[in-house]
Amino acid sequence: MDAEREVLDVLARNAREDIDDIAAQTGLDAAAVADAIDALEAKSVVHGYQAVVDWDRVDEGKIRAVVEINVELDRETGYEQVADRIAKFPAVDALHLVSGDYDFAVEVLGENMQDVSEFISEQVAPMPEVTQTVTHYIMETYKDGGIRFEDGDDDDRLSVSP
Amino acid sequence: MRLSDRARTLPESGIRKFFELAEARDDVISLGVGEPDFSAPWAARTAAIDSLERGKTSYTSNRGMAALRERIADHHERYDQSYDSESEVLVTTGASEAVDLAFRALVDPGDTVAVHEPTYISYGPGIELAGGERLTVPTRAADDFALTRESLEAAGAAEADLLVLCYPNNPTGATMTDKELAEVAAFCRDEDLRVVADEIYAALTYGADHSSIATQPGMRERTVVVNGFSKAYAMTGLRLGYALGPAEAIDAMNRIHQYTMLSAPTTPQYAAIEALDRCDDEVTEMVEEYNRRRRLVVSRFNEMGLDTFEPGGAFYAFPECGGDDEAFAEELLEAEGVAVVPGSVFGEGGEGHLRVSYATSMRELKEATDRIASFVADR
Numbered sequence: 001m002d003a004e005r006e007v008l009d010v011l012a013r014n015a016r017e018d019i020d021d022i023a024a025q026t027g028l029d030a031a032a033v034a035d036a037i038d039a040l041e042a043k044s045v046v047h048g049y050q051a052v053v054d055w056d057r058v059d060e061g062k063i064r065a066v067v068e069i070n071v072e073l074d075r076e077t078g079y080e081q082v083a084d085r086i087a088k089f090p091a092v093d094a095l096h097l098v099s100g101d102y103d104f105a106v107e108v109l110g111e112n113m114q115d116v117s118e119f120i121s122e123q124v125a126p127m128p129e130v131t132q133t134v135t136h137y138i139m140e141t142y143k144d145g146g147i148r149f150e151d152g153d154d155d156d157r158l159s160v161s162p
Numbered sequence: 163m164r165l166s167d168r169a170r171t172l173p174e175s176g177i178r179k180f181f182e183l184a185e186a187r188d189d190v191i192s193l194g195v196g197e198p199d200f201s202a203p204w205a206a207r208t209a210a211i212d213s214l215e216r217g218k219t220s221y222t223s224n225r226g227m228a229a230l231r232e233r234i235a236d237h238h239e240r241y242d243q244s245y246d247s248e249s250e251v252l253v254t255t256g257a258s259e260a261v262d263l264a265f266r267a268l269v270d271p272g273d274t275v276a277v278h279e280p281t282y283i284s285y286g287p288g289i290e291l292a293g294g295e296r297l298t299v300p301t302r303a304a305d306d307f308a309l310t311r312e313s314l315e316a317a318g319a320a321e322a323d324l325l326v327l328c329y330p331n332n333p334t335g336a337t338m339t340d341k342e343l344a345e346v347a348a349f350c351r352d353e354d355l356r357v358v359a360d361e362i363y364a365a366l367t368y369g370a371d372h373s374s375i376a377t378q379p380g381m382r383e384r385t386v387v388v389n390g391f392s393k394a395y396a397m398t399g400l401r402l403g404y405a406l407g408p409a410e411a412i413d414a415m416n417r418i419h420q421y422t423m424l425s426a427p428t429t430p431q432y433a434a435i436e437a438l439d440r441c442d443d444e445v446t447e448m449v450e451e452y453n454r455r456r457r458l459v460v461s462r463f464n465e466m467g468l469d470t471f472e473p474g475g476a477f478y479a480f481p482e483c484g485g486d487d488e489a490f491a492e493e494l495l496e497a498e499g500v501a502v503v504p505g506s507v508f509g510e511g512g513e514g515h516l517r518v519s520y521a522t523s524m525r526e527l528k529e530a531t532d533r534i535a536s537f538v539a540d541r
Contacts, residue, residue: 025454160194
């Protein structure tokens with residue numbers, strides 16, 4: 001495995017690993033790790049470093065919705081142009097072009113349900129290319145970013161064993 | 163009730179004391195655990211659940227389900243091993259049962275069984291229960307705990323009838339290269355020793371692939387290979403292992419097994435079939451994670467001045483703590499709430515070392531090694 005991939009594997013599990021610990025885990029030296037991170041950022045492989053948050057456990061937390069959007073394209077307007085317009089809204093947390101019954105799957109983050117529905121009805125639905133939206137509010141999140149949301153440690157192994 | 167001499171004289175495991183000390187506290191980070199911190203792959207667990215829902219709760223064939231034995235034989239082709247699933251594979255209740263059966267099938271009263279140490283704690287008692295006598299062959303830190311012809315000769319193993327070989331090794335994490343195995347194999351052929359090779363950690367190697375002594379020239383016919391699902395597939399509690407060997411040895415082991423165990427538990431056999439069919443990716447992910455932890459742990463111990471050779475397999479590091487390893491481990495537990503197992507528990511050559519299991523989360527490993535570094539600095 002090349003150095004960038006090894007560093008990426010560590011960061012994808014825990015973006016807060018410091019350079020010395022990444023070096024220890026991969027067997028690279030610290031300078032090589034720093035170079036690999038710079039290269040991953042420069043090539044836009046790594047776009048950012050964020051916490052995986054369970055918003056249900058935050059007072060005054062946020063609400064998420066998955067919105068299906070259908071669009072109609074014309075000669076001047078392709079998916080890329082529509083995506084660019086949708087992605088510019090700060091409320092849009094993630095935006096994917098998908099195969100199947102609809103075109104875009106959009107993850108929207110808002111303060112509450114009203115906030116999200118206003119955003120969809122007043123900002124997204126009126127866009128000339130948008131023909132239909134279906135909003136699914138997320139009621140509960142069980143796993144996100146590869147991490148299962150549950151309470152603490154359930155290690156029930158014997159503390160010392162042969 | 164009057165107990166047999168055999169039972170009365172069987173010593174308590176040295177691990178027991180540390181287990182009790184660690185269990186007495188509730189703030190302990192344990193690096194003393196000899197099993198994976200992962201759970202069995204979900205696909206394997208659902209196969210077990212599914213088998214129960216379908217009412218598959220009968221005995222299986224004594225030797226284990228044919229479908230499982232076929233997959234085990236196929237699986238071992240990756241180690242250049244070829245065994246006939248009908249006559250040369252026996253599915254057992256954990257690798258522990260396979261080791262016990264091998265001793266009972268291969269050891270006569272008064273036979274000498276050479277065991278390299280430090281090693282897993284069950285071989286000595288198993289040999290004694292089979293009526294054999296254990297001959298200890300210490301391995302050396304200078305050899306990174308690989309077994310050498312020189313060590314075998316120095317210990318008088320030429321007179322032994324059987325050799326127990328455990329690589330990748332618990333507690334040292336040592337592995338043996340083809341070249342090192344060739345030397346041991348030559349000794350076994352020259353001195354007519356048979357071998358029980360406990361290769362339960364074969365899937366957990368870092369860098370080089372596992373190499374079995376049974377693949378050395380002239381060794382297949384004199385070797386029983388023991389393996390299982392506990393370590394590779396994180397299925398310790400499901401208790402499923404197996405033995406591979408020449409038909410006459412497997413047949414003899416099966417004759418004992420049919421009276422003492424009848425068959426290995428059925429539910430885990432379904433899980434194991436699924437594990438072999440579909441869970442290679444999970445094993446690869448676990449190995450990659452162990453490898454990252456291994457490097458971190460080894461580098462942290464070397465940084466704090468406890469010399470640690472680079473272990474090639476299993477999930478243990480074996481740092482040198484110098485002097486009295488039991489006292490070190492007890493004081494470390496007392497002062498910092500970190501449990502490790504003193505190397506001397508695993509026999510001769512283990513003294514002055516600690517068995518550190520990295521089958522625990524990266525976060526706990528960092529916290530534990532920080533605490534050990536502070537303990538070492540204050541000592």
